[in-house]
Amino acid sequence: MKLKPLDDRVVIEIKEEVAEKNIGGIIIPDTAKEKPQIGEIVAVGTDEELQKLVKVGDNILYSKYGGDEFDIEGKKVKIISRSDILAVIG
Amino acid sequence: MKLKPLDDRVVIEIKEEVAEKNIGGIIIPDTAKEKPQIGEIVAVGTDEELQKLVKVGDNILYSKYGGDEFDIEGKKVKIISRSDILAVIG
Amino acid sequence: MKLKPLDDRVVIEIKEEVAEKNIGGIIIPDTAKEKPQIGEIVAVGTDEELQKLVKVGDNILYSKYGGDEFDIEGKKVKIISRSDILAVIG
Amino acid sequence: MKLKPLDDRVVIEIKEEVAEKNIGGIIIPDTAKEKPQIGEIVAVGTDEELQKLVKVGDNILYSKYGGDEFDIEGKKVKIISRSDILAVIG
Amino acid sequence: MKLKPLDDRVVIEIKEEVAEKNIGGIIIPDTAKEKPQIGEIVAVGTDEELQKLVKVGDNILYSKYGGDEFDIEGKKVKIISRSDILAVIG
Amino acid sequence: MKLKPLDDRVVIEIKEEVAEKNIGGIIIPDTAKEKPQIGEIVAVGTDEELQKLVKVGDNILYSKYGGDEFDIEGKKVKIISRSDILAVIG
Amino acid sequence: MKLKPLDDRVVIEIKEEVAEKNIGGIIIPDTAKEKPQIGEIVAVGTDEELQKLVKVGDNILYSKYGGDEFDIEGKKVKIISRSDILAVIG
Numbered sequence: 056m057k058l059k060p061l062d063d064r065v066v067i068e069i070k071e072e073v074a075e076k077n078i079g080g081i082i083i084p085d086t087a088k089e090k091p092q093i094g095e096i097v098a099v100g101t102d103e104e105l106q107k108l109v110k111v112g113d114n115i116l117y118s119k120y121g122g123d124e125f126d127i128e129g130k131k132v133k134i135i136s137r138s139d140i141l142a143v144i145g
Numbered sequence: 146m147k148l149k150p151l152d153d154r155v156v157i158e159i160k161e162e163v164a165e166k167n168i169g170g171i172i173i174p175d176t177a178k179e180k181p182q183i184g185e186i187v188a189v190g191t192d193e194e195l196q197k198l199v200k201v202g203d204n205i206l207y208s209k210y211g212g213d214e215f216d217i218e219g220k221k222v223k224i225i226s227r228s229d230i231l232a233v234i235g
Numbered sequence: 236m237k238l239k240p241l242d243d244r245v246v247i248e249i250k251e252e253v254a255e256k257n258i259g260g261i262i263i264p265d266t267a268k269e270k271p272q273i274g275e276i277v278a279v280g281t282d283e284e285l286q287k288l289v290k291v292g293d294n295i296l297y298s299k300y301g302g303d304e305f306d307i308e309g310k311k312v313k314i315i316s317r318s319d320i321l322a323v324i325g
Numbered sequence: 326m327k328l329k330p331l332d333d334r335v336v337i338e339i340k341e342e343v344a345e346k347n348i349g350g351i352i353i354p355d356t357a358k359e360k361p362q363i364g365e366i367v368a369v370g371t372d373e374e375l376q377k378l379v380k381v382g383d384n385i386l387y388s389k390y391g392g393d394e395f396d397i398e399g400k401k402v403k404i405i406s407r408s409d410i411l412a413v414i415g
Numbered sequence: 416m417k418l419k420p421l422d423d424r425v426v427i428e429i430k431e432e433v434a435e436k437n438i439g440g441i442i443i444p445d446t447a448k449e450k451p452q453i454g455e456i457v458a459v460g461t462d463e464e465l466q467k468l469v470k471v472g473d474n475i476l477y478s479k480y481g482g483d484e485f486d487i488e489g490k491k492v493k494i495i496s497r498s499d500i501l502a503v504i505g
Numbered sequence: 506m507k508l509k510p511l512d513d514r515v516v517i518e519i520k521e522e523v524a525e526k527n528i529g530g531i532i533i534p535d536t537a538k539e540k541p542q543i544g545e546i547v548a549v550g551t552d553e554e555l556q557k558l559v560k561v562g563d564n565i566l567y568s569k570y571g572g573d574e575f576d577i578e579g580k581k582v583k584i585i586s587r588s589d590i591l592a593v594i595g
Numbered sequence: 596m597k598l599k600p601l602d603d604r605v606v607i608e609i610k611e612e613v614a615e616k617n618i619g620g621i622i623i624p625d626t627a628k629e630k631p632q633i634g635e636i637v638a639v640g641t642d643e644e645l646q647k648l649v650k651v652g653d654n655i656l657y658s659k660y661g662g663d664e665f666d667i668e669g670k671k672v673k674i675i676s677r678s679d680i681l682a683v684i685g
Contacts, residue, residue, distance in 0.1 A: 181305040
């Protein structure tokens with residue numbers, strides 16, 4: 056991924072399509088009413104405090120209302136701010 | 146639970162289903178019009194000030210408007226911010 | 236009451252039902268168009284500045300738009316923030 | 326009046342009913358399209374800076390959109406914040 | 416005028432009725448589509464910084480969305496904040 | 506122009522009518538869908554930091570949503586804040 | 596380009612028309628549902644901190660909700676703030 060997010064943003068690859076699978080130890084059943092919003096961090100912003108909290112490769116839960124979504128290189132990508140990162144998985 | 150919430154968030158397991166039972170000494174009658182939103186904290190965020198106020202295992206009242214709800218491992222889970230934690234029970 | 240409110244919140248027991256009676260020296264006539272929102276503080280939050288302003292047992296006027304209402308142990312209870320406490324009665 | 330307002334609030338007795346009379350030297354004609362919102366301060370909050378600006382007995386103009394109105398002891402009373410006090414009369 | 420505005424407010428007498436006349440050197444033609452909101456300051460608030468910027472007698476342009484309007488002593492009066500004073504005329 | 510804007514405001518003369526002409530080196534074709542909002546600064550506010558950034562005579566692009574518009578001395582005039590000045594032309 | 600943006604703004608030339616092409620190493624397929632908002636920075640504002648993060652010639656992803664769009668010299672141009680710059684490409 057050739058994106059360098061500014062400030063306290065991260066670029067995540069959206070993983071909803073594989074939400075039934077086991078991601079970072081979390082098993083999401085097919086019957087889940089509210090599927091978690093799961094993404095894998097592919098780039099971390101320039102903010103130093105953020106860089107201590109998350110790193111490339113982390114799977115995260117994120118707020119569905121946060122950030123802009125793009126289709127890039129055939130992947131669904133979202134750029135979200137630290138305030139939309141709810142939790143790191145695993 | 147394998148979630149590490151960021152900043153001043155907590156992960157709670159929602160306990161509305163057992164709201165008629167005795168939770169932390171609070172008895173909720175079946176006839177209650179406004180059932181309290183009760184959850185058990187299963188993970189506390191990285192914020193140090195928050196870690197002095199609540200701990201894993203605490204039952205809390207929380208604001209029904211706060212946070213995102215997920216179905217994870219067959220449980221109803223919510224990730225809320227400190228500002229949505231109204232009171233600790235017991 | 237086994238609730239420990241966080242930060243600058245108080246737990247109040249709502250006293251609208253007895254609003255016609257004499258509360259803290261304030262007589263509310265039946266004919267009042269806008270009945271005051273009166274509650275008795277049953278628990279004070281962890282905020283130290285708030286603890287100097289109000290105490291358990293105080294009757295207060297509060298903003299009707301503030302806070303979440305619950306039915307707990309057969310009582311109507313509200314958890315409100317300092318900014319919704321308008322005045323102490325008596 | 327047995328109300329002690331918190332912080333930067335004042336309790337005022339609303340005087341719209343006598344708006345045609347001479348209040349603090351301001352004569353309000355019957356034909357006025359936009360009658361001023363006039364109240365007499367009956368209690369001043371705990372905020373020290375506010376206590377230097379207004380005192381019990383002051384007639385004030387206040388913003389009609391500010392504060393909660395109550396019927397207390399047969400009087401129309403409003404509890405408003407400093408930001409809703411427009412001017413002191415007289 | 417017997418009004419003492421609080422903080423960073425001014426009391427102005429509205430001069431729209433004479434907008435066709437020459438006010439402070441600004442000639443407003445009858446055909447103007449957007450007539451300027453012109454007022455004369457009749458009282459300045461307690462804020463010291465504001466007192467350096469404007470004085471009683473100044474004609475000002477003000478934002479039409481700002482402040483509350485009153486009819487007082489047969490005059491149209493408005494109480495507006497510093498942020499609604501756009502420019503001093505003349 | 507006899508207007509002295511307060512704080513971080515500027516008075517601009519609106520130049521949309523001549524938008525097809527060459528203004529400060531920018532040629533705006535008749536076919537432009539979104540014509541730039543161009544104005545010439547005719548007065549600068551009292552704010553010292555603003556006075557370092559712009560001066561009387563500067564042509565600027567400004568946000569169309571900002572500020573109040575007036576007809577003064579046969580000219581279309583707008584009073585806008587620093588936050589509505591997008592760029593200086595030329 | 597003869598525009599000098601104020602403060603923390605940048606002027607960008609919009610590149611949506613060539614979104615199918617390879618920009619800074621990012622290949623955008625025709626079938627993309629949410630085409631990224633890509634622009635090339637043609638001018639950087641006066642803010643010094645911003646000047647360390649981006650420079651003229653950078654291709655960026657930007658928030659589609661940010662900034663005002665203009666047609667200037669036959670080009671689609673947008674003036675956006677730092678908070679609308681999501682990431683630098685390449």
